[in-house]
Structure formats: C-alpha cells, structure tokens
Amino acid sequence: MKPTHIEHLGIAVKSLEESIPYYENLLGTKCYNIEEVSDQRVKTAFFLVGQTKIELLESTDPEGPIGKFLEKKGEGVHHIAFAVEDASVALAEAETQGLTLIDKVARKGAEGMNIGFLHPKSTHGVLVEFCST
Numbered sequence: 542m543k544p545t546h547i548e549h550l551g552i553a554v555k556s557l558e559e560s561i562p563y564y565e566n567l568l569g570t571k572c573y574n575i576e577e578v579s580d581q582r583v584k585t586a587f588f589l590v591g592q593t594k595i596e597l598l599e600s601t602d603p604e605g606p607i608g609k610f611l612e613k614k615g616e617g618v619h620h621i622a623f624a625v626e627d628a629s630v631a632l633a634e635a636e637t638q639g640l641t642l643i644d645k646v647a648r649k650g651a652e653g654m655n656i657g658f659l660h661p662k663s664t665h666g667v668l669v670e671f672c673s674t
C-alpha cells in the first residue's frame with residue numbers, strides 16, 4: 542500500500558509548554574490541538590505545515606515509550622508517519638514483506654486516526670507509523 546504523503550513527523554520534547562512557542566515562531570502558525578493519548582502515555586501538540594503535521598510528544602510517564610526515548614536519546618525526531626488508505630492493511634502488507642511490526646492491527650491514536658508502527662529494527666533505524674482516517 543503506497544503512502545499518499547507524510548501525515549506527520551513525531552518529535553519528542555521534554556516540555557510542550559517550552560517547545561510550543563519555538564515551533565509557533567518557526568512555522569509561523571499556532572498550535573491547533575493539544576491532546577493527551579493515555580494509551581501511549583503522551584501529551585501531543587499539533588501544527589499544520591502544508592498537508593503535513595508536526596506532532597510534538599511530551600511524556601506523561603518516564604516508563605512510557607516517549608519517556609524512555611527521551612532518557613536514551615534526548616529530544617529530537619521520534620518517528621515519521623505516512624498517510625495510507627487503511628493502516629491495518631498497510632501493516633499486514635509490511636508483515637508479508639518480512640518487516641517487524643510493533644502493532645499487528647491499527648489502534649486509535651491522536652486525532653482519532655487509526656495508527657500502527659513498524660519496528661525500527663527492520664526499517665533501517667527509523668520508527669515508521671502508518672496512519673489512516
């Protein structure tokens with residue numbers, strides 16, 4: 542399943558409060574949504590750049606995925622999310638191609654999207670997310 546575009550870039554930050562003004566200034570646009578995704582133990586903040594979003598991720602739990610990422614690598618780009626027609630189908634296709642999945646089927650992510658991740662071990666070090674509406 543071919544992605545239509547980059548839906549968003551996920552960027553891990555220590556603090557939304559501290560990083561939002563920087564991104565608002567850099568991008569010349571206001572953060573349009575802040576949302577807690579308790580499932581992933583993050584608080585997210587979104588900006589729109591063309592049809593691509595920037596998703597800032599602040600950890601709400603040091604043992605959660607973003608908490609661990611910040612501990613190990615510090616702030617920075619965390620994942621790249623591709624828009625696909627159906628995230629579950631894209632995940633299943635990736636698996637038949639021999640890629641390792643984090644999510645076997647899509648689950649609900651921020652903004653009500655269906656999302657699923659490929660494991661960075663099988664994607665040359667980049668955490669890849671598929672996203673569909």
Ligand code: ZN
Binds near residue numbers: 549550596620622670
């Ligand atoms: Zn994401």
